[in-house]
Amino acid sequence: MAYFDLHCDTVTECWKTGQGLRQNGLALSLCRGRRLSPWCQTFALFIPDDCRGQGAIDRYEALLALYRRELACNADLVAPCCTRGEILAATLDGRCAALLAVEGGAALNGRVERVDALAADGVKLLTLTWNGDNELACGVRGSGGGLTPVGRAVVRRLAQVGMICDLSHLNERGFWEVAEMDLAPLVATHSDLRSVWEHPRNLTDDQFRAVVASGGVVGLNFYVDFLGPDPFEGIYAHLSRALDLGGEDAVAFGSDYDGAEVAKSLDTVDKTAFLWHYLLDRGVPESILQKLFFTNALRLFGKEEFS
Numbered sequence: 001m002a003y004f005d006l007h008c009d010t011v012t013e014c015w016k017t018g019q020g021l022r023q024n025g026l027a028l029s030l031c032r033g034r035r036l037s038p039w040c041q042t043f044a045l046f047i048p049d050d051c052r053g054q055g056a057i058d059r060y061e062a063l064l065a066l067y068r069r070e071l072a073c074n075a076d077l078v079a080p081c082c083t084r085g086e087i088l089a090a091t092l093d094g095r096c097a098a099l100l101a102v103e104g105g106a107a108l109n110g111r112v113e114r115v116d117a118l119a120a121d122g123v124k125l126l127t128l129t130w131n132g133d134n135e136l137a138c139g140v141r142g143s144g145g146g147l148t149p150v151g152r153a154v155v156r157r158l159a160q161v162g163m164i165c166d167l168s169h170l171n172e173r174g175f176w177e178v179a180e181m182d183l184a185p186l187v188a189t190h191s192d193l194r195s196v197w198e199h200p201r202n203l204t205d206d207q208f209r210a211v212v213a214s215g216g217v218v219g220l221n222f223y224v225d226f227l228g229p230d231p232f233e234g235i236y237a238h239l240s241r242a243l244d245l246g247g248e249d250a251v252a253f254g255s256d257y258d259g260a261e262v263a264k265s266l267d268t269v270d271k272t273a274f275l276w277h278y279l280l281d282r283g284v285p286e287s288i289l290q291k292l293f294f295t296n297a298l299r300l301f302g303k304e305e306f307s
């Protein structure tokens with residue numbers, strides 16, 4: 001079964017707990033995901049709101065070093081990827097295609113040119129904020145402001161270097177300011193829909209429609225607080241609403257494994273196989289499942305090439 005995940009915090013959790021990526025006691029490990037094929041997994045390096053300035057850069061460097069070390073010593077199971085071609089090549093080998101993300105724009109320390117440094121490190125996605133304010137913008141629990149001048153310059157630079165500007169955690173004002181800049185498809189890697197589950201981290205119907213219109217993607221989040229006690233039923237509800245809003249090409253997954261509590265029936269990455277069968281049994285056509293589980297997210301990393 002195919003599985004493309006736009007967000008997990010496993011690398012950060014490995015760093016905190018001293019565990020590795022191959023086998024661990026976490027929600028996601030390379031061995032746990034082994035039977036998913038093709039499997040593309042985005043690994044986020046998380047910079048918390050209280051980590052700023054040089055401290056944020058040091059934190060980023062430490063997480064990046066761990067990510068690189070873990071990928072290098074598990075090269076039989078995983079390959080670092082930046083492009084659609086690399087993702088498909090890795091998955092053809094039966095390996096996990098790994099994408100690198102940074103969650104928290106504080107990693108830039110307020111300097112636009114650090115976007116280029118992150119791009120050179122292989123970072124493909126940058127979540128502008130976490131829940132609070134930083135040098136770029138304000139998160140959903142922040143002071144309510146919009147993008148700062150540096151934030152605007154960063155959004156422009158991300159589009160120029162081909163990095164995805166991730167709008168999860170950003171407040172509504174910031175979301176609409178990025179949307180108005182109209183530079184790239186709008187992407188929220190790990191958010192659900194507020195019309196199904198009222199929570200400031202989830203997107204309003206208008207925000208979701210804007211994502212659809214831009215050709216972007218929303219990664220449905222598995223967090224128990226957004227799905228309720230039955231995660232399969234919860235995902236079905238968010239998916240149904242997304243489809244009602246015309247989102248067949250805009251739905252993907254951003255599990256939030258190892259960053260958020262997930263209810264037991266979906267609490268490890270291998271259990272996503274049950275989700276596929278559940279949704280099929282609920283009458284979701286296989287063509288939509290293919291898009292939800294893989295091809296919609298893949299589209300963000302390059303267009304299909306015809307020879």
Ligand SMILES: [Zn+2]
Binds near residue numbers: 103168169190259
């Ligand atoms: Zn998050």
